[in-house]
Amino acid sequence: MSAVIIDGALVAEKWRADISARAAAFAAQHGHAPGLGVVLVGDNPASGQYVRMKRRACEQVGITSLAEILPADATQEQVEAAVARFNEDAHVHGILVQLPMPPQINEERVLRHVSLDKDVDGFHPENIGLLGMKGREPLFTPATPTGCMELLRESGVTLEGANAVVIGRSNIVGLPVALMLMKANATVTVCHSRTRDMARIVREADIVIAALGRPNFVTADWLKPGAVVIDVGTNKIEAPDDPRGYKYVGDVDFEGALSVAGAITKVPGGVGPMTITMLLANTMKAAERLALHAADGAR
Numbered sequence: 001m002s003a004v005i006i007d008g009a010l011v012a013e014k015w016r017a018d019i020s021a022r023a024a025a026f027a028a029q030h031g032h033a034p035g036l037g038v039v040l041v042g043d044n045p046a047s048g049q050y051v052r053m054k055r056r057a058c059e060q061v062g063i064t065s066l067a068e069i070l071p072a073d074a075t076q077e078q079v080e081a082a083v084a085r086f087n088e089d090a091h092v093h094g095i096l097v098q099l100p101m102p103p104q105i106n107e108e109r110v111l112r113h114v115s116l117d118k119d120v121d122g123f124h125p126e127n128i129g130l131l132g133m134k135g136r137e138p139l140f141t142p143a144t145p146t147g148c149m150e151l152l153r154e155s156g157v158t159l160e161g162a163n164a165v166v167i168g169r170s171n172i173v174g175l176p177v178a179l180m181l182m183k184a185n186a187t188v189t190v191c192h193s194r195t196r197d198m199a200r201i202v203r204e205a206d207i208v209i210a211a212l213g214r215p216n217f218v219t220a221d222w223l224k225p226g227a228v229v230i231d232v233g234t235n236k237i238e239a240p241d242d243p244r245g246y247k248y249v250g251d252v253d254f255e256g257a258l259s260v261a262g263a264i265t266k267v268p269g270g271v272g273p274m275t276i277t278m279l280l281a282n283t284m285k286a287a288e289r290l291a292l293h294a295a296d297g298a299r
């Protein structure tokens with residue numbers, strides 16, 4: 001048996017075509033494009049790279065991207081003031097606070113300042129709280145977990161009643177994806193660094209979400225035959241055969257898993273392309289929602 005590859009790049013492309021069409025319609029109706037405001041503090045190279053990628057992705061679909069770039073020694077007040085300017089700006093519909101922030105900044109306080117209507121990263125404590133509550137729905141859900149859920153839908157797996165195992169419990173991936181799976185009526189087990197006998201737990205899983213950040217950690221013998229595997233891990237490893245001298249691999253031993261899993265994502269080309277796409281989708285949703293509210297208010 002060889003697993004079906006869930007092609008994140010292809011799924012992301014379909015989403016982006018839809019977002020482009022909606023962004024063009026929005027711009028034609030309102031005289032300006034949907035806008036994403038990015039707050040970046042300091043010169044962390046990885047954060048700078050992510051912000052550039054997001055900016056490029058915005059341009060490709062017709063979303064305007066604006067940036068507030070603050071120095072590494074910026075104060076809490078300066079960062080909150082940057083968020084406040086975006087909150088007030090009618091041409092900015094989504095706000096993204098690029099994390100991590102320098103140590104003098106209280107990230108939670110910054111995130112609390114983001115207008116709920118513009119919280120396209122889904123990290124406002126109220127949106128995360130609503131995600132965890134039965135019968136409640138957050139306005140926005142975080143990009144990477146939302147991308148995982150879309151890829152699961154694409155695989156055709158039945159979520160209701162499925163045994164899902166999430167490896168990792170970070171605020172940005174493991175925890176929210178576990179909450180989303182629970183909302184979708186899966187039975188969810190969350191593993192982390194203190195979990196005992198993880199292989200035994202994973203072997204029970206119809207769905208495995210690997211988000212721990214350890215290269216090739218989950219091996220084929222951990223998987224139940226036919227399991228659907230979403231590999232979030234993005235680990236840079238040395239690769240003498242690669243002209244760059246390095247490559248990226250996931251948290252799952254992809255080659256081994258191919259012969260056991262029913263479906264699996266690749267790294268790269270799986271969750272990665274979906275992450276930025278879900279941010280674009282949230283920005284588009286925020287713009288349409290705010291425009292609708294403005295129209296209702298004007299009536």
Ligand code: NAP
Nearest residue numbers: 144168169170173192193211212213232233234271272275
């Ligand atoms: P993180 O904040 O470092 O969290 C890692 C989680 O994995 C923690 O909950 C940790 O447990 C758990 N863990 C670590 N080592 C473990 C082990 N040996 N056994 C069991 N659990 C273990 O990482 P993250 O931000 O969630 O990211 C996880 C991975 O996803 C990384 O490779 C990252 O690069 C990747 N990622 C990819 C995308 C994308 O768009 N493709 C987006 C975000 C992240 P404790 O809580 O007990 O410490």
